[in-house]
Amino acid sequence: MRTYRISQLAERCGVPATTLRFYEDAGLLPAERTPSGYRIYGEDAVERLAFISSAKLLGLALEEIRDLLDVREEGVCASVRARMLPLIASRIQDTDGRVAELRAFSDCLADVHTALSGPAPEGGCGPDCGCTTTTVPAAGPVPVTLTHPPRTQTG
Numbered sequence: 001m002r003t004y005r006i007s008q009l010a011e012r013c014g015v016p017a018t019t020l021r022f023y024e025d026a027g028l029l030p031a032e033r034t035p036s037g038y039r040i041y042g043e044d045a046v047e048r049l050a051f052i053s054s055a056k057l058l059g060l061a062l063e064e065i066r067d068l069l070d071v072r073e074e075g076v077c078a079s080v081r082a083r084m085l086p087l088i089a090s091r092i093q094d095t096d097g098r099v100a101e102l103r104a105f106s107d108c109l110a111d112v113h114t115a116l117s118g119p120a121p122e123g124g125c126g127p128d129c130g131c132t133t134t135t136v137p138a139a140g141p142v143p144v145t146l147t148h149p150p151r152t153q154t155g
Contacts, residue, residue, distance in 0.1 A: 004046075006031075006039045013049045020049075026062050028052055028069060059091045108133075 010017040023029035024039070029048060031039040051072065055065045064087055071079050115130035125131045 002043050004041045006041070009041045009045055009049075013046060015049060015053075023049075023052065027066050028062065058088060059094075060087055 004012065006017045006020055009015075010020055020029060020031075020039075024031050029041070029045060029052070031041055031045075034040055048069065051069065052065055055068060060068070068080060068083055068087075071083050112130070112133050115133075118130070121129050
């Protein structure tokens with residue numbers, strides 16, 4: 001049986017070694033240790049990583065993936081599929097809700113765009129100029145994460 005050190009597995013699978021360490025800590029990717037403490041993985045780690053990557057692409061949480069991996073270890077595909085079906089159905093429902101929110105937000109943006117496309121009032125901005133809107137999309141507020149630009153060193 002072929003074994004890989006962490007750097008070899010990372011290169012083979014296109015995954016950073018830090019991710020492999022994280023997966024080990026999260027209980028997703030067990031590693032054996034050499035007498036000198038190096039992580040070693042078997043060929044099954046390649047398939048396990050492919051499964052983890054696929055599940056992540058489907059939007060599954062690490063805990064859900066860990067549970068699926070436990071079922072997968074039993075060697076019965078039908079059991080894995082039975083466990084995945086409700087998880088995927090839930091992701092479809094979540095996605096449909098997000099699509100509705102994005103459509104409502106897009107409609108709101110289109111209304112603001114239309115208002116801003118008209119002639120600007122004389123002078124500065126005011127409550128009726130269109131630069132400020134209090135219109136909230138029908139589906140509710142859309143969460144927005146504000147980030148600060150990175151600070152630059154002066155010197």
